Amino acid sequence: MRGITAVFRREWSAAVTSPVAWVATVLAVLGLHAAFFFLGFPVGDRALPSFWVGRTASLDALFAWIPVFFAVLAPALTMASWAEERRAGTDEILLTLPVKTRALVAGKWLAAWVLLGAITTVAVLPVAFAVDSVGPLDWGTVWGGLIGAWMFAAAAVALGLAASALAREELVAFLLSAALLFGLWSAGLFVRVLPGHLAEVAWYASPSLHFLDSGARGVIDARDACYFLLFVLAGLSVNAAVVEGRRYG
Amino acid sequence: MIRVRDLSKSYSEVRAVDGVSFDVAAGEVVGLLGPNGAGKSTTMKILTGFLYPDGGEVWVDGRPVDPEDPDSKAPIGYLPETTPLYPRMRVGEYLDFIGRMRGLGRAERRDAAERVLGDCGLEGWERRRIGTLSKGYRQRVGLAQALFGDPKVLVLDEPTSGLDPAEITRIRALIERLGRTKTVVLSTHVLAEVQETCARVIILAGGRVVADGATSELAEEGRVELRITLTGLDDRDVCSVFAALETVRSARRLRTAHPESSGRVTVALEVHERWSAADEVQALAVARGWRILELGHDLPSLERVFLDRTEARSIASHREEVR
Numbered sequence: 404m405r406g407i408t409a410v411f412r413r414e415w416s417a418a419v420t421s422p423v424a425w426v427a428t429v430l431a432v433l434g435l436h437a438a439f440f441f442l443g444f445p446v447g448d449r450a451l452p453s454f455w456v457g458r459t460a461s462l463d464a465l466f467a468w469i470p471v472f473f474a475v476l477a478p479a480l481t482m483a484s485w486a487e488e489r490r491a492g493t494d495e496i497l498l499t500l501p502v503k504t505r506a507l508v509a510g511k512w513l514a515a516w517v518l519l520g521a522i523t524t525v526a527v528l529p530v531a532f533a534v535d536s537v538g539p540l541d542w543g544t545v546w547g548g549l550i551g552a553w554m555f556a557a558a559a560v561a562l563g564l565a566a567s568a569l570a571r572e573e574l575v576a577f578l579l580s581a582a583l584l585f586g587l588w589s590a591g592l593f594v595r596v597l598p599g600h601l602a603e604v605a606w607y608a609s610p611s612l613h614f615l616d617s618g619a620r621g622v623i624d625a626r627d628a629c630y631f632l633l634f635v636l637a638g639l640s641v642n643a644a645v646v647e648g649r650r651y652g
Numbered sequence: 653m654i655r656v657r658d659l660s661k662s663y664s665e666v667r668a669v670d671g672v673s674f675d676v677a678a679g680e681v682v683g684l685l686g687p688n689g690a691g692k693s694t695t696m697k698i699l700t701g702f703l704y705p706d707g708g709e710v711w712v713d714g715r716p717v718d719p720e721d722p723d724s725k726a727p728i729g730y731l732p733e734t735t736p737l738y739p740r741m742r743v744g745e746y747l748d749f750i751g752r753m754r755g756l757g758r759a760e761r762r763d764a765a766e767r768v769l770g771d772c773g774l775e776g777w778e779r780r781r782i783g784t785l786s787k788g789y790r791q792r793v794g795l796a797q798a799l800f801g802d803p804k805v806l807v808l809d810e811p812t813s814g815l816d817p818a819e820i821t822r823i824r825a826l827i828e829r830l831g832r833t834k835t836v837v838l839s840t841h842v843l844a845e846v847q848e849t850c851a852r853v854i855i856l857a858g859g860r861v862v863a864d865g866a867t868s869e870l871a872e873e874g875r876v877e878l879r880i881t882l883t884g885l886d887d888r889d890v891c892s893v894f895a896a897l898e899t900v901r902s903a904r905r906l907r908t909a910h911p912e913s914s915g916r917v918t919v920a921l922e923v924h925e926r927w928s929a930a931d932e933v934q935a936l937a938v939a940r941g942w943r944i945l946e947l948g949h950d951l952p953s954l955e956r957v958f959l960d961r962t963e964a965r966s967i968a969s970h971r972e973e974v975r
Contacts (some may be wrong), residue, residue, distance in 0.1 A: 405722060409752030413741075420740050433793050482656040492736035496797065499700040499730045501722035568960050650719050652694075 407504030410510025417641040418480060420515030422479035427479035427485050432526040435472050437467040447592040448613070465530055466548045466619035469523070470591075473559040475582035480519055480652010484511045485646065489571060497640075498650065499644060507642045508564070512635075515560040520553045527552070544621030554631040558610045559584060561638025568645040582607030587611060610634060653678040653805060653835040654699070655891055659708035660859075661694050668694040669705070670859035678804075681831035683850035683867070684839040687962050692839040693733055693861040696809050699837065700730040718762075726754070727802035733810050733839075735794035743774060743793055746782060747800055754801040768796040771826065788819035795826065806830060808838040812845060824849050843958060847871070857962040870957050876926045877907065880933055881918045881946040889942075890917050896936055899920055902929035916945070935957025 418424050438444070444467035451464040488494040497507060513580070531545045566580035567573075591593035591609040605625065606612050613631065617624040655674035669691040676682050684692045697703040699710050701719040705838060710717045713727040713731045736918040738746060744765065751761035769775050772792040777785075782793055791811065798806055808913050811827065830836060840862060842970050848868060851869055855863035863870060897919060898906055904922040925927035928948045942944050 405755045406753050407748055412752070413738075414861070415742060416745070419736070451948050453813050490733060491738075493738060495697075495702055495732045497732065497753075498719065499702045499725060499728065501726040502753055502756065503720060503722060604712060642825055647720075650702065652661065 404503060404509070406506035407510040407513065410502075410507055411490055411514045413486065414514030415513050415518065417483075418514065423482075423483075424480060424518075426524050427476060430504040431476045431479075432522070435465065435468055435526055436474075436530060438468050442631040444468060454534065459535065460534050460540045462531060462540075462545055462548060463619070464535065465527065466552070467615065469552050469555065469619065470584070470588040470614065472523070472526075473519070473556060474581055474588055475557035476522065477515075477519055477556070477563045477584060478566070478577040481515050481560050481580065482570075482573040483567070483568050484515065484564050484566055485568040485642070486570050486573045486576045489649075490573075493564050494646075494649070498646070504646050508639050508646065509630040512557075512561055512564055513641075516553075516557050517558055519556040523552045523556060525551060532624070541621070547621030548619050548624055551614050551627070554618065554628060555610055555614040558631045558638065561635045561642070563646065565638045565641040565645070568642045583629055591615070653680075653713060654837065655711040656695070657834075659695065659698060659710065659757065661691075662699060662706055662707050662887075662891040667697070667859050670854070670861070671907060672708070672861055674854055674861060674864055676835055676837060679831075679833075680852055681827070681836040681838070681850045683846035683853045684856060685841075685843070685846055685853055686839075687841075690856040690962070692856055693780045693809055694732075694762055696807050696837070696839060696857070700728050700807050701725045702730075725853075727804075728755065729798035729806045731794045731798040731808045731811055733813065735791055737782045737790060737797075738795060739781065741782055742778065743769075743780055743785075744778030744783060745791070746793065750797050750800045756801055760801075764800050764802065767802075770783040770799070771799060771829075772796040772823065788815050790886035791815060791819070791823065795823070799830070804840075806832060806834050806836045808836065809836060810840055812840065812842065812866045820845075824942060834857060855958060855961050862961040863957060870964075876923055878921045878923055878926060878929055878933065879918065879948045879950065880921060880944065881916065882937070882942045883916045883945045884941075885915045885917060889940075892940075893917060893919065893942070896940065897933070900929055900932045900936070902932065918946075964972050 443456060444451040449467060451467055453464065457464070487496070488497065498504070527545070527549060527557045532541060534540050562583055563580040566583065567576040570576035570579055587609045588611040590605045591612040593605065597605055604607045609629065613627045617627045653879045657673050659669050659672040660667070672691065672695055686692050694703065699712070701717045704719060711722070715724045718724050741749070747768065748761055751764055756764060769778065769895065772795050773793055774789070774796060779791065783792060785786065785793065795811065798808065808827070809948065812823050815823065824845060827836060827838065831849065838850070850867055852865065853863070853867045854861055874900050885893065894906055897903065900921065900923070902925045904921045906926060907920040907922050921929070930947060930949070933947065934944070936942070
């Protein structure tokens with residue numbers, strides 16, 4: 404579809420020249436590393452010790468933090484995507500160029516997804532090499548975790564883009580998508596204390612659980628892949644509908 | 653080249669465009685004139701496929717404009733009112749992006765960039781970041797964007813707004829040059845711009861077309877107007893002045909009247925023939941004891957037609973004000 408690669412390139416270039424994106428990325432990666440080495444994952448019934456305390460050659464604690472990592476980074480990378488276009492009025496030119504709205508949405512999503520996936524890979528691999536140098540690391544789990552993280556990233560940025568399309572201000576877009584991603588993550592924390600049917604709903608709704616119960620353990624489950632695919636399609640559909648809605652004034 | 657039929661668009665309670673229809677032939681340069689809120693920008697946004705209309709239809713180059721049909725928008729280049737651009741992008745990078753969005757290949761993009769950079773006076777500026785450019789140069793980049801890919805129709809929303817006189821002259825000259833090969837629709841508040849660049853003018857007011865014709869012919873439609881300032885009147889005299897002036901044989905109508913400080917009033921009287929009308933006004937003044945402070949005339953102009961067609965104030969309301 405015409406326009407997808409053009410929008411992808413522009414969005415990618417805008418992201419890598421944005422100081423805000425760099426600062427958010429550096430802080431989030433440093434936070435993730437610090438949490439893995441010194442804090443562990445002390446939250447809920449899936450608590451894990453830090454690397455130095457547990458002394459286990461595993462990235463479980465690192466992957467356990469990925470939902471929180473995404474809840475900060477996905478909104479930071481997507482908040483400007485539509486909100487800034489709308490504020491500056493550049494969407495008026497974009498929407499009059501000979502491309503479909505779906506192509507604009509897909510290009511923006513693809514750029515944000517590849518960026519978040521790349522940042523996650525860059526954040527995880529050095530830790531994996533460091534752990535591997537001190538103990539026998541199961542690389543199958545690492546690669547499985549990364550594939551799961553990329554699927555999760557696709558869903559997180561789709562949600563972030565929908566929030567950016569809905570909001571008029573970047574900050575509002577950030578807060579909206581961060582609140583949704585944190586909410587979906589924290590819903591997963593209570594899944595074991597919730598009554599049966601509510602627990603089931605929380606499990607199905609939370610992308611964090613779909614990641615933590617499969618990808619983070621090195622397992623790629625087709626049901627989780629379908630879940631993330633549907634999540635992405637829903638997010639992009641909302642995004643396209645909101646942008647199209649603007650054409651009605 | 654452009655066919656607009658019964659176009660209508662409302663924002664909540666406000667009817668921005670109300671049954672607008674017009675045609676623009678290939679190669680015509682048409683000015684859309686109108687006061688703020690007349691519906692110019694909304695008409696342009698529908699024309700370019702940015703907005704869906706509530707009713708009516710727009711055809712460009714033989715196809716109905718549909719926001720979700722890329723091919724229907726391909727013949728249109730658009731410069732919105734505020735010249736929205738990406739400040740962190742470089743000029744060349746931005747134009748390349750526009751070329752990619754228009755589906756141009758690498759060689760086509762290179763040729764198109766060379767052409768529009770030359771047309772818009774941007775040679776040597778390709779590496780500059782847009783955010784560091786002056787308003788005039790940003791406007792040139794906006795125009796270059798609209799021209800990229802050689803669209804048949806250019807829609808320019810107030811292209812000289814906020815520019816310095818030198819830049820205005822340059823942009824007008826460019827539009828005039830473009831008008832030799834393209835169909836151009838431009839909106840503006842500046843009447844001189846329309847007279848200088850547009851062969852035809854469409855005047856919008858309250859969302860409707862109130863005038864449509866060749867610029868020179870419309871300008872001729874404006875009548876000669878006498879400006880009369882009288883002094884030494886008492887309050888009762890002011891109303892009788894209006895009634896008396898309407899009896900002037902050559903008068904078409906009393907257009908505006910501005911009561912000023914005590915005992916003084918300025919009247920604009922549209923007339924068929926200025927000299928005989930001026931003689932009659934002088935005779936009336938002598939007979940009624942008015943003191944004429946000023947008696948002058950304005951020749952026909954597009955400005956007069958514009959004011960005439962868009963001004964809502966009537967002589968009746970002036971009379972109310974006087975009372």
